[in-house]
Amino acid sequence: xxxxxxxxxxxxxxxxxxxxxxxxxxxxxxxxxxxxxxxxxxxxxxxxxxxxxxxxxxxxxxxxxxxxxxxxxxxxxxxxxxxxxxxxxxxxxxxxxxxxxxxxxxxxxxxxxxxxxxxxxxxxxxxxxxxxxxxxxxxxxxxxxxxxxxxxxxxxxxxxxxxxxxxxxxxxxxxxxxxxxxxxxxxxxxxxxxxxxxxxxxxxxxxxxxxxxxxxxxxxxxxxxxxxxxxxxxxxxxxxxxxxxxxxxxxxxxxxxxxxxxxxxxxxxxxxxxxxxxxxxxxxxxxxxxxxxxxxxxxxxxxxxxxxxxxxxxxxxxxxxxxxxxxxxxxxxxxxxxxxxxxxxxxx
Numbered sequence: 288x289x290x291x292x293x294x295x296x297x298x299x300x301x302x303x304x305x306x307x308x309x310x311x312x313x314x315x316x317x318x319x320x321x322x323x324x325x326x327x328x329x330x331x332x333x334x335x336x337x338x339x340x341x342x343x344x345x346x347x348x349x350x351x352x353x354x355x356x357x358x359x360x361x362x363x364x365x366x367x368x369x370x371x372x373x374x375x376x377x378x379x380x381x382x383x384x385x386x387x388x389x390x391x392x393x394x395x396x397x398x399x400x401x402x403x404x405x406x407x408x409x410x411x412x413x414x415x416x417x418x419x420x421x422x423x424x425x426x427x428x429x430x431x432x433x434x435x436x437x438x439x440x441x442x443x444x445x446x447x448x449x450x451x452x453x454x455x456x457x458x459x460x461x462x463x464x465x466x467x468x469x470x471x472x473x474x475x476x477x478x479x480x481x482x483x484x485x486x487x488x489x490x491x492x493x494x495x496x497x498x499x500x501x502x503x504x505x506x507x508x509x510x511x512x513x514x515x516x517x518x519x520x521x522x523x524x525x526x527x528x529x530x531x532x533x534x535x536x537x538x539x540x541x542x543x544x545x546x547x548x549x550x551x552x553x554x555x556x557x558x559x560x561x562x563x564x565x566x567x568x569x570x571x572x573x574x575x576x577x578x579x580x581x582x583x584x585x586x587x588x589x590x591x592x593x594x595x596x597x598x599x600x601x602x603x604x605x606x607x608x609x610x611x612x613x614x615x616x617x618x619x620x621x622x623x624x625x626x627x628x629x630x631x632x633x634x635x
Contacts, residue, residue, distance in 0.1 A: 353451030387432035395425025493559040510539040542579025
């Protein structure tokens, strides 16, 4: 995650932005021509150059077909608009940063080209998708310099979420077992009788299988993207960004356990057919994401609390001295006069 500030104070208007772009084109026509050329090459080779699936699909077409419900990556279709919005919000920085073109960017561009050629030779479109952020970042550094390219770091990292995960869910048996056991523990706490056999949950004669996708690995992709956007816009310190992003798998697991538990509750207290049918299909939106996002926000809140100040306040409360007696009042004097005097003893 880039540690650069994400707030954009006094962002220029659309008219001012357009005027600034035109001024840059007049000032640096060669750079503008190179930018147009790079954009055209990217659009052609990744959008229209059909080399995958026996020459039937381009990289973009193959990726679009992979962003489906089966892979739980339909959200990837919104990545390009999201990246465009992020760059639009940073337009003030893009216009104000000092441009110092750097030839080092050509190394990243060359690396991206090598990856794309390798993808074509190996017929691996996933490698071609990974080449896109390298080329974009390298072009930004070549045309505008390192400070200018830093603004593109986070959008380029977001592009990595475009890679369809495909068969990754086949190796999630441990997560499936963990999710089913956690549901069993929650049911036990509420006194709900269920039988857990491996990854199968038996409720009142009905069985629910915790499949690979239900382990949370598919939802992890969407949760990781949400975590990346959350830390980018809310966290200022780099270490907090990486910690929250690294815990996204835990957020996804917690959200999916809540989802599975809610399916069991619906099956137990309402209708097993509805639980395994319509509710199962909708539970991702109405249970998983709210639960996972709530845990993520709560974790971020804990990281940003002033624990040193809280510790000092607790220590001050524990070690606070006893209250000193205040000045003596007339009422205190009258009360002391009403008390019987202590007897006087004499020693003989």
